[in-house]
Amino acid sequence: MLRTHNCGELNLSNTGQTVTLSGWVQRSRDLGGMTFIDLRDRYGITQLVFNMETNAFLCEEARKLGREFVISATGQVAERSNKNPKIPTGDIEIIVNKLDILNSSKHPPFTIEDNTDGGDELRMKYRYLDLRRNPVRDNLLLRHRMAIETRNYLNNIGFIEIETPVLIKSTPEGARDFVVPSRMNEGQFYALPQSPQTFKQLLMVGGIDKYFQIVKCFRDEDLRADRQPEFTQIDCEMSFVTQDDILKTFEGLIKHLFIKVKEVEITSLPQMSFAEAMKNYGNDKPDIRFEMTFVELTDLVKGHDFRVFDDAELVVGINARGSAGYTRKQLDALTDFVKRPQVGATGMIYLRYNEDGSLKSSVDKFYNEEELKKWAAAFDARPGDLMLILAGNTNKTRKALSELRLEMGNQLGLRNPDVFAPLWVVDFPLLEWDDETQRYYAMHHPFTSPKPEDIALLDSDPGKVRANAYDLVINGVEIGGGSIRIYNRDLQKKMFTILGFSDEDAQAQFGFLMNAFEYGAPPHGGIAFGFDRMCSLFGGSESIRDYIAFPKNNAGRDVMIDSPAPIKQEQLDELHLKVTLTEKKQSN
């Protein structure tokens, strides 16, 4: 080894020892007779000392070292006169008597400090330099620990990690597949998996009753800020289980991760039905760190000649406790907030419960004090509260009020990132109707089982059928989801029919699975967690990109290696492919 110790481990107990450290020059200070160098590696920073009096040549050498030079230095550990209590090695320094310059460095394009001056694109282009910064390295360490703890927990309760194939077959239902042309099978393509769904179900048919895998998945979607074309899942499946067995098993995992990685004890993991979540939070992934649940006023407010309410399918509000002090300006800002196209409301009504017991509303001319008192009672309001009310189409209004609720949670400091409030959302609808294409889509995926008691509704009223499907939500973020699966060939075939598959398409794409169901498929179900998202939640960041070693940008490009890129004509020829650029691009 080109070192005897690392830069984070020496302390007073090592005084007098001769040691060799290797690392990067973080900072160099030249104080006339002495030169100090902060040497950095993955583990910390140690101060090196060069003395002009005792070794002028070495000191001169040290003075030539620039930022990020890689050196190896040998010397004696000595107690510092000027101790630095902020770092674990702050009590000691190394009196260097041998210095090797292992590599030089150009001046880095941004400062390699906890807070850097580099912008996003620059840091992505020089990701190898960004990785030297403590916060980025700590994110990767957290991710590593999360993976190790997940594997050990699941291994200890009998799960087997099994690798499923990456080169599979395109199934054009759902998001777009990335495809991979096959050279040996002319004109044919593999696809990269959007998830190992069908393979894990086949493992259940194969008698592997507890499977998991931390696995890369791929979706060729138009990217948003928090999406990546390749992402990682903790993918799990179990046989001979009910929904409750799965929820209990993975409650265990979540609690284990919080204790081990965050030292946070999760004491409760409540369940809430999809219908309840939508009614009380307007959202299937409610942030339950704070209450402020929805109060429906529809029946209460109709018939007072206020058109907005009279015409509304739903009138619903939240009570922002203790916020009666909001100024006109603040209320206007909230109205602007709900009117933003992403939120989509047409306006906002407020009702203020003043400290003196009086009520003030923006619709005073339609409703008298007595009416408003009924509203306040519905909100269980007390003096000092502020009620915010939206009206309109049910789904749109709930969505808008959900956004307003989260905004109020932010404004009132109710969304503490150090508090973790996990929640199971259960009883999702099996199907979603799409007006545009006039057909049903699977809310989860086509393999999700309807609740046995709702199966009869499949023919009469498919939209009403509930599924044995569940999501794990933490702090308003969907961390994972899963379902009990169909394991009967006929029911699976019926699902495909409802989803608009022809028999031929269903057979061509999923025939292998339906065939497998004919050879003794056990009851089974599972779950998948978004591992990138989970790491970012544990790490307290909004962006999953911070938790990926080499992320891609919003155009799906790796700007460091400059990929994707054109390939050689011979490669295209071997694959029997021709690129047909559009006119616009060709003329460029």
Add this chain to the structure above:
Amino acid sequence: MLRTHNCGELNLSNTGQTVTLSGWVQRSRDLGGMTFIDLRDRYGITQLVFNMETNAFLCEEARKLGREFVISATGQVAERSNKNPKIPTGDIEIIVNKLDILNSSKHPPFTIEDNTDGGDELRMKYRYLDLRRNPVRDNLLLRHRMAIETRNYLNNIGFIEIETPVLIKSTPEGARDFVVPSRMNEGQFYALPQSPQTFKQLLMVGGIDKYFQIVKCFRDEDLRADRQPEFTQIDCEMSFVTQDDILKTFEGLIKHLFIKVKEVEITSLPQMSFAEAMKNYGNDKPDIRFEMTFVELTDLVKGHDFRVFDDAELVVGINARGSAGYTRKQLDALTDFVKRPQVGATGMIYLRYNEDGSLKSSVDKFYNEEELKKWAAAFDARPGDLMLILAGNTNKTRKALSELRLEMGNQLGLRNPDVFAPLWVVDFPLLEWDDETQRYYAMHHPFTSPKPEDIALLDSDPGKVRANAYDLVINGVEIGGGSIRIYNRDLQKKMFTILGFSDEDAQAQFGFLMNAFEYGAPPHGGIAFGFDRMCSLFGGSESIRDYIAFPKNNAGRDVMIDSPAPIKQEQLDELHLKVTLTEKKQSN
């Protein structure tokens, strides 16, 4: 859970308990008044009993169950009168009082027993049924344990597992890449990694001094029986290390895996230079479970008018101790063996040291007894030994004798699959000359560092330059390989020049790495192990396919899901691609 216990855990201590088991019907025996069913799950087999006298209805139900039906049965654990000592649950049976048929099964296309009647293709097509067989499941369990133990060992000594991207850039040096068309970047392609080589080096530049990853890699090669288009590596890299540090670190891993997974203690892990391996074993991956090293006779045998020897560049043999009893027929068979095109010798000379001390050779008429005694002395032969000698071009002869040595090892029972003899082969040449293309190729890869003392030879005699490269070989199988890397931009550039890259090509393909070397790259090196191969070695099988859950066949096809397959025209259009089938295929 649809069970209280699994089918492998009940014994006499559970007698009297009411239990529920779920699983597959392995076998059913109808003995008039009683029906016995062997119920199977991942953990074992338990006998269920149905009694016509006490519960005729249930017994009738049980009699209808076919092989591989999935059932759940509840009953009392009872001591068996007719115990089966071969299985852990053989002392007990379940007197069933409740039976649920969870799923039926068609008659499986092959028997689901340890020894099956199913052929390879049939078992691949119904892989989900093959997985129910004990040997296949045990292989996957072994693989899981290998992965868990690898991760825990490396984690404990400070390695971080970091995921590198799967969608990268095509680098047409080496094997063929699989490419992935980018929809969002018209006419451009990602490539799937043949290994995370450049990314792990960038992690070293980024200060992550101990990296590993168990990772899928991809090569679009014409497949041989033991190759797969997607395969798994244990990929590792370290900074501030010498070759010896890496060898020691991964000796530790190998010893750990053997103890934990095989309960085998590896006491020695010798090193052998490439030159020595070629000279003594004719092979850079010698099986050292047995001696039978090469003895060169070239100087000893020339000048006796035997043209074959006089014209030969190399005359070399092995001593098969105690094999003087080989018959004429056996010797002829060995001659046929070495003359097979895969082995490539033109003939074989033998020298037999009879038990009575006399010598008998196939070239008696050219060499007298005294000469032959000198040969025998060179072989350190004793009465009863049989020496086998080949002659010709050095490389070809070594290769052929290496095959003969392994064949003799097999015939003499010297290659015991329960004995494990690992070995480091070191000091590989940096470059290989290729006559056909008249250029040098990197023996390991273009990032491998020449030995510092050989750098001067890069200009004068590149073929002589040795590399700090090493392979781990176990029982004649290459399990892993690695090298100390170049970390200097100029040396890396020079390597690309020697390998025939233009400056533009080198910059376009590997510019990001050479740029990274300008910002303080530390000395580093690493290794990668073929995980599929390693599992098959530990499991005692020749085929890596047995250790992959869903393998592809020799044409790169997954016959279970029928992939690759054509994709829809809309998918091609979105990707701006046209398939240009060759004439022959189009007319089909």
